[in-house]
Amino acid sequence: MKCEVVRSRGGYAIVCGGRRQKQPACYRDGRPASVQCDFIVSRRTAGVATNVPVTCDRWCCTDTSCSVHVGPNRDYCRAHYDQSEKTAATSSPSGSAA
Ligand SMILES: [Zn+2]
Ligand SMILES: [Zn+2]
Secondary structure (H helix, E strand, O other), X not given: XXXXXXXXXXXXXXXXXXXXXXXXXXXXXXXXXXXXXXXEEEEEEOOEEEEEXXXXXXXXXXXXOOEXXXXXXXXXXXXXXXXXXXXXXXXXXXXXXX
16 A cells, blocks of 8 residues: 655645545444535625635535535535525514414
């Protein structure tokens, strides 16, 4: 097995094996992840409004208890899916009813 020393932030890491690209792991169960959460957490960066939404980008495996497919090319991590559902449920039309 071939090993090489890779300089990283704050030190060195020894990488062994042929594959340099590390397979991302699911945030929940550590299985090989293949989708990233597309939940938009912010449209601002350091106080500057941008047109580029900042997404959660959490890696999830395709297990339905870890990620939820919400549309074409859109997946939410379970936590954000639950959150978005709750938000949708609690958001009442701002208005006169009381
Ligand atoms: Zn998972
Ligand atoms: Zn997320």
